[in-house]
């Protein structure tokens with residue numbers, strides 16, 4: 295018997311307008327033994343699949359049966375047809391061009407840009423009095439945006455963070471509303487296919503559209519300035535794109551994609567990391583001790599990042615408990631069967647990364663923060679750990695992100711200790727990414 299969850303019209307309307315509901319619902323289905331359920335929504339529905347064998351089938355062994363879902367057509371309203379949203383020949387051409395830049399042996403060249411951005415960031419924090427309140431989430435967004443700017447586009451972006459932050463938040467919230475609307479109310483596919491063109495042409499006076507145009511204007515302006523200001527040379531991503539046979543529109547779409555995909559996710563992972571470290575002083579001591587032992591007060595290099603094994607493991611464990619990409623959606627192209635669940639052609643399949651990461655069958659005592667799960671030799675189950683997705687569409691920036699986070703953590707714990715604001719309550723908000731709803735309010739103390 296297929297396992298079925300039913301959403302009444304009232305349920306669907308409630309889910310559309312709440313933030314917590316989705317993660318709570320995931321918890322409700324987590325006991326389903328088959329690791330795949332069909333969610334009935336009126337006449338239609340969609341599949342949620344999280345057992346490792348289904349995940350492997352969707353992303354690897356039978357990936358030809360699945361395409362990027364309608365959600366990515368909606369995301370394309372902002373990013374255009376960049377690497378994250380494109381499909382087919384266009385995607386494989388771009389991936390072949392871009393992937394070598396992110397290969398392990400080339401990551402070292404990014405490290406200097408990363409540590410330079412962190413050093414400037416530290417100078418600002420050093421001006422603050424001991425015990426100053428800081429929001430770790432906003433701060434990490436500003437820092438990771440600057441890192442991406444310097445490493446990939448040859449320009450610092452910390453100045454732009456204040457302008458981009460609010461438009462990004464609006465975009466991510468709108469994105470998840472649109473996703474839920476699509477999953478719960480089954481709009482006709484032609485509408486989604488044309489979403490990009492429809493939104494671009496819609497009059498600004500319509501509700502929400504004016505704000506969306508503001509987002510597009512702001513991000514377009516930032517991207518155009520980056521392209522105009524580039525100094526030439528092919529040692530960063532933008533140089534590589536400009537030298538490749540592609541028109542300016544394509545370059546713009548890739549820059550926008552990397553600007554968005556390359557900073558907010560890492561920033562959220564880091565924000566959750568600082569929160570978890572505050573709650574686990576013994577793990578904080580281990581991170582601080584490892585950084586002191588490996589670096590002895592020096593600025594870290596790419597090779598050092600490989601030696602900071604416990605620090606990197608603690609970051610990976612933070613990504614397990616709070617995966618920034620908390621769910622990934624695909625469309626079943628010709629139809630499939632996942633366990634007992636029949637998945638008709640054209641329907642959506644949600645891979646609930648958050649749920650896979652807290653499945654007790656894969657992760658004993660799943661809610662416990664335990665960096666030991668990622669230390670060498672621990673071998674976590676491959677298709678139960680998906681912060682970067684899996685298969686051929688796996689995150690091209692995964693190695694970049696882990697190295698970046700490890701360097702940021704190491705340099706910050708050399709100078710500061712972050713403690714949660716007493717009495718602060720931290721809540722999750724599942725937008726397109728899993729964010730702390732009201733930031734991570736912390737206090738900053740200098741350690742040297």
Ligand code: HEM
Nearest residue numbers: 377378555556559560563618619682683687689690691695
């Ligand atoms: C902790 C940080 C990050 C997380 C959690 C994350 C997560 C993900 C996930 C889950 C996907 C796959 C989406 C899917 O299969 O539909 C993805 C794809 C992608 N990510 Fe990341 N990402 C992170 C950092 C980065 C960084 C730093 C960059 C750029 C430097 C980046 C650029 C991309 C791009 C371009 C894709 C599309 C790849 C393709 O389809 O070929 N990401 N990311």
